[in-house]
Amino acid sequence: MEGDWTARLLRQAAELAIRYRSELPSRPQRPLQGYAEALAAFDGPLPEDGEPGEFVIDELATRAEPGLNATTGSRFFGWVIGGSHQVGVAADWLTSAWGQNSGNHHAMPSAAAAETVAARWLLELLDLPRESSVGFVTGATVANFVCLAAARGEVLRRVGWDVEANGLFGARPISVLIGDDAHTTVFSALQFLGLGHDRLVRIATDGQGQMLVEDFKRRAEAVIGPAIVILQAGQINTGGFDRFADIVPVARRIGAWIHVDGAFGCWARACPPYRHLAEGLDACDSWATDGHKWLQTPYDCGYAIVRNSDAHRRAMTIAASYLPPTMEGERDPSHFVPELSRRARGFATWAIIRHLGRAGIAAMVDRHCRVARLIADRLRNDNTISVLNEVVLNQVLVRFGAGEDDERGDELTRATVARIQRDGTVFAGGAKWRGRDVLRISAISWLTDEVAGEAAAEAILAAWRSVGETTR
Numbered sequence: 001m002e003g004d005w006t007a008r009l010l011r012q013a014a015e016l017a018i019r020y021r022s023e024l025p026s027r028p029q030r031p032l033q034g035y036a037e038a039l040a041a042f043d044g045p046l047p048e049d050g051e052p053g054e055f056v057i058d059e060l061a062t063r064a065e066p067g068l069n070a071t072t073g074s075r076f077f078g079w080v081i082g083g084s085h086q087v088g089v090a091a092d093w094l095t096s097a098w099g100q101n102s103g104n105h106h107a108m109p110s111a112a113a114a115e116t117v118a119a120r121w122l123l124e125l126l127d128l129p130r131e132s133s134v135g136f137v138t139g140a141t142v143a144n145f146v147c148l149a150a151a152r153g154e155v156l157r158r159v160g161w162d163v164e165a166n167g168l169f170g171a172r173p174i175s176v177l178i179g180d181d182a183h184t185t186v187f188s189a190l191q192f193l194g195l196g197h198d199r200l201v202r203i204a205t206d207g208q209g210q211m212l213v214e215d216f217k218r219r220a221e222a223v224i225g226p227a228i229v230i231l232q233a234g235q236i237n238t239g240g241f242d243r244f245a246d247i248v249p250v251a252r253r254i255g256a257w258i259h260v261d262g263a264f265g266c267w268a269r270a271c272p273p274y275r276h277l278a279e280g281l282d283a284c285d286s287w288a289t290d291g292h293k294w295l296q297t298p299y300d301c302g303y304a305i306v307r308n309s310d311a312h313r314r315a316m317t318i319a320a321s322y323l324p325p326t327m328e329g330e331r332d333p334s335h336f337v338p339e340l341s342r343r344a345r346g347f348a349t350w351a352i353i354r355h356l357g358r359a360g361i362a363a364m365v366d367r368h369c370r371v372a373r374l375i376a377d378r379l380r381n382d383n384t385i386s387v388l389n390e391v392v393l394n395q396v397l398v399r400f401g402a403g404e405d406d407e408r409g410d411e412l413t414r415a416t417v418a419r420i421q422r423d424g425t426v427f428a429g430g431a432k433w434r435g436r437d438v439l440r441i442s443a444i445s446w447l448t449d450e451v452a453g454e455a456a457a458e459a460i461l462a463a464w465r466s467v468g469e470t471t472r
């Protein structure tokens, strides 16, 4: 019977997922095998004949699990990666089972409605202008792209050029001002938009990767014609914030569109003790942020938020005779994103916000920031370890071998990162900051709490001690 089989298959998937999640606390905080082994596990000739569904799902789990990185565990501090909260995962399962295509509200009313309401909640949580429109995209990369497409269209429209219709050929050049430590995906977004990733006015930054206000002023004064200024809330390494209150008035004077990449940093606004970091951020024109980082939605989910909703719509317009027209005051999800057919991301966003509430989200951000400070304090206690950034949010940059020369410090830091990963109690990755090797710790996964923070500090100290012993 088809119905029985569907039930069996979906229950099987649920059981496999439940088992995986329940085994996480005892599983090393890293993949158990690498890409080559994973490839061998999945590889095989194109199947000529089909196989039973239950068998295939079982095979999938068996082959995938050793190569899974336990990002949803409490001791995962790698990159800046959220923990796929279980309520979001449950909502996401339903989203898949319902098979909705969230292009327009006539065809899929609930998908569009959940998005409309979740969009309003997001604006309240982040305290951004309530008239803004919100596009539910794959992540902050595409959110940056969408926001900057709106920016490009609007600054050229103001000088009498319709870029949506005529493209960039023959248009006035746009000056794009960006901090030297902007996230690499913003440069990609500029590349996709024909604005170029090198044709930019780059602003010098301080030790936290924040724009130097004086350098910004000097360069802004030299700008003539259409301009876009790109600011940042939450530098990917340090967690630093551009000084919105000082920069925005200057950017306004030159008539620039002001965009903010706030993939995780925007969420400081949802947590009163950290809100001051992003003071004045709401005076900008567009904001890119992620659901799958601090809000803990499952992958993929990001939000493109644009104050001038007409500019947002113009940049993303899709029109076809078979698509019903949108009436005044109605919102179609596809108006604000590049795609037509798309996953209904509003369901998981709506469910997580309902589950955590404003207070729960604030408490989570606060907890993660406390964990970051706790780890930084523990490590700083050892005078052979230095913390390179000011820990203002959830990011910690650590260097081992304080007092050694630069090359030796790099070597010791890389060895310690490798040791930490091999040990598998915690996962944190290496990075380069100001040309030197660092261990980068990001406290942002749902399950991460003080207990995990203490365990992380212990594991990092133990790894450093054993590196010290073997290299001395």
Ligand SMILES: *Cc1c(COP(=O)(O)O)cnc(C)c1O
Pocket: 080, 138, 139, 140, 141, 142, 183, 185, 186, 234, 235, 236, 261, 262, 263, 264, 290, 302
């Ligand atoms: C993660 C991140 C991005 C890219 O976001 P994705 O969700 O990976 O597309 C952009 N900017 C910053 C500051 C980030 O932290």
